[in-house]
Amino acid sequence: MEKYYEIRLESIGGLGANLCGKMLGELGIKYLGRNSTSFSSYGSEKTGTPVKGYVRYCDKEKEIRIHSPVIHPDLLAVFHQALLKDKGVWEGCDENTEVIVSIDGGQMEKGLKIPVPVKACHIIDAQQIAIETHSRINMVMLGAIGKVMGFAKLSDLNQICEDALGSKYPDALKGNLEGIRRGFEEVRQKTIDSGVENLQSLKSRDSSREWGYLTAPVGGINPRFGSSVAADLSPSRQGYIPVFIKERCINCGLCDSTCPDMVFQFAKGNYKGKEMMVNQGLDYYHCKGCLRCVDVCPVNALVQGLEAEHPNKEYFLPNQDIIRKPEYYIKAGADGYITSESYLTEKRMEGGEV
Ligand code: SF4
Ligand code: SF4
Known part of the structure; x- marks a missing residue:
């Protein structure tokens, strides 16, 4: 040797x-x-x-x-x-x-x-x-x-x-x-x-190569706001995904509170005649497959599925308008912002600027 x-x-x-x-x-x-x-x-x-x-x-x-x-x-x-x-x-x-x-x-x-x-x-x-x-x-x-x-x-x-x-x-x-x-x-x-x-x-996923002492917006700050919100987490899945069964969902929001990566997309809507934030589905781009949401869902509206059996995962996100647009997240940074639909809707409800 x-x-x-x-x-x-x-x-x-x-x-x-x-x-x-x-x-x-x-x-x-x-x-x-x-x-x-x-x-x-x-x-x-x-x-x-x-x-x-x-x-x-x-x-x-x-x-x-x-x-x-x-x-x-x-x-x-x-x-x-x-x-x-x-x-x-x-x-x-x-x-x-x-x-x-x-x-x-x-x-x-x-x-x-x-x-x-x-x-x-x-x-x-x-x-x-x-x-x-x-x-x-x-x-x-x-x-x-x-x-x-x-x-x-x-x-x-x-x-x-x-x-x-x-x-x-x-x-x-x-x-x-x-x-x-x-x-x-x-x-x-x-x-x-x-x-x-x-x-x-090719790009580097190591941000230190792109953001250094001279180039960081504010010296030393993590340019990836929310740590993983800008990242494609799909490679960390190990063959399993949460599958959303919308008909069972009671819109309790537990999955959204539990998910570490803002995968769930809530938008203002109507559930059983009441105006409320309604679960639209998942943005699988950010889902790392930890399946915590499956554990917490009280009505089995989220179940474990084999990723290979669901190649077209957009099926579970029927409202195409709110699918993540990568460019939104490129703006996320030290002086950037995130335009997730639930965030926007909350801001609108508060009467704030978006
Ligand atoms: S935890 Fe289950 S029931 Fe509650 S909002 Fe999420 S998917 Fe729907
Ligand atoms: S599996 Fe994990 S990352 Fe994916 S939606 Fe559920 S809680 Fe979020």
Whole structure:
């Protein structure tokens, strides 16, 4: 092995990349006869926020003396295909980098756009496998990573899974081992369309790259007002969505109070002859699939559904006029504002300016 074998995990809070990185780190020391380190970087650990994991291996007789992020990964593991459009994901990748992408089944046979020349690209439908095996995306990715890096056996991966989860979550062990096995066996190489996407045209989800000391509207302020209100949180869903059954809804508003991400769209309307704020449906752009709303709804007007069975989710938001317009949210910032319909209606009711 060269001095180090380095892995970078690119993910979103909620997909389990942090644990996956820790397990890869322990795997090196305990079962691969190497020295290894691992750590993650993340913000508020909130579902939907960016997460990066870093793992380094070296031969036993050498030492790892650096503890910095992995800039030039030998292996880049992307936990959701939506991240492919993030410029920061590709930082430091080149012809020596192998890439694994978790990609949904419908995209498997389509061309994959990679904005930098890489050594090879591998794909796996980690979300679907996680659903089928009752495991999680991170376990399927662990299996795929173990296979692609080429010096771990499936039995090593099983062993580290038993160590990490066996005593804490014994009931989940069987499903997770199956998820790892399928990740290991089903990851496959894919021909790529290198250079189709122009790296320069991609945006970075790391706001510090766009807003610095000289460019922030007010020095140091978080330009993403409401933290995630401007963000597309759909990649953090793990195969499940809340499905709205409007006929059952009593417009109690509990879902709106519970949802951390302003997904519910209420507008002034009529319910059983009374003028009130009426639940119009969900804006799935911001829904991270935590399903808290399903738990709180007192009349089962929100139920858990498989996202794959509802590809056209706009069906659940029949009032097309109030569908989120991305440009509204681009205006959200230090001196910006949000034009969610419920917010506007409240302002109008108060007689305020909008
Ligand atoms: S919690 Fe259920 S009943 Fe109440 S507004 Fe939301 S969907 Fe409707
Ligand atoms: S699952 Fe429900 S509570 Fe969670 S983000 Fe989506 S709409 Fe909001």
